[in-house]
Amino acid sequence: MPHWLLKSEPDVFGYSDLERVGREPWNGVRNYQARNFLRQMAVGDPCLFYHSRSKAPGIAGVARVTRAAHTDDLQFDPASAYFDSRSDPSQPRWSMVEVEAVRAFPGVLTLDTIRTLVEWQDSPLTRKGSRLSVLPVTAEQFRAALTAVGLDAADL
Numbered sequence: 001m002p003h004w005l006l007k008s009e010p011d012v013f014g015y016s017d018l019e020r021v022g023r024e025p026w027n028g029v030r031n032y033q034a035r036n037f038l039r040q041m042a043v044g045d046p047c048l049f050y051h052s053r054s055k056a057p058g059i060a061g062v063a064r065v066t067r068a069a070h071t072d073d074l075q076f077d078p079a080s081a082y083f084d085s086r087s088d089p090s091q092p093r094w095s096m097v098e099v100e101a102v103r104a105f106p107g108v109l110t111l112d113t114i115r116t117l118v119e120w121q122d123s124p125l126t127r128k129g130s131r132l133s134v135l136p137v138t139a140e141q142f143r144a145a146l147t148a149v150g151l152d153a154a155d156l
Contacts, residue, residue: 001044001045001046001139002040002041002042002045002136003045003046003047003048003136003137003138003139003141003142004037004041004045004046004047004048004065004134004135004136004137005047005048005050005059005125005134005135005136005137006026006047006048006049006050006063006099006133006134007050007051007052007132007133007134007135008049008050008051008052008133009051009052009053009054010051010054010060011054014051014060015049015051015060015061015063015101015104016104018049018061018063018099018100018101019061019101019104022100022101023066023098023099023100024098024099024100025072025096025097025098026038026096026097026098026099026134027072027073027074027082027096028072028074028081028082028096029072029094029095029096029133029134030082030084030094031132031133033132034132034133034134034135035093035094035095035134037132037134037135037136038069038095038096038097038134039069039095040069040136041065041068041069041097042065042068043065043066043067043068044064044065045064045065046062046063046064046102046142046156047062047063047064047065047099048061048062048063048137048142048145049061049062049063049101050125051108052133056108056110056111056112057110057111058108058109058110058111058112058113058114059105059108059109059114059145060104060105060108061101061102061103061104061105062102062103062105062146062156063099063100063101063102064099064100064102065097065098065099066098066099066100067097067098068097069095069096069097070095070096070097071092071094071095071096072092072094072095072096074094074096075087075092075093075094076089076092082094102156103151103155103156105149105151106149106150106151107149109145109148109149111125111126113148114126114145114148117141117144117145117148118144119138119140119141119143119144120141120144120145123135123137123141125137
């Protein structure tokens, strides 16, 4: 089963927001590589929810895909910041998935700590300049993140 990392700015939409609403579309992704990753996601795939652009960026919790990739309707809404005038409704350019909250971490697993985990050494997340909002992670990286905060897959 594939595992994923989803990035969001906590002052825009953080893990606590996902817990509050329960389920949420992961829309507004406007990078082709990240979009292609979204299109690979399947219902049930686990996701690490990462807070970016914060004082201490890091993983805040676990989410799960509840709806596979489908058309991101924001691309057709001229009032949306994610409107794409070049996207054709008969061949939509952008996709989204739906995710639900599974388990908050007891505290944010910071990027500084993630960089110390052997399993994460070759991850795009730990490389300078990586800005993708959707990334695949290995099962080992996923488990290492859980272990680092005192959880295991049985806790999910």
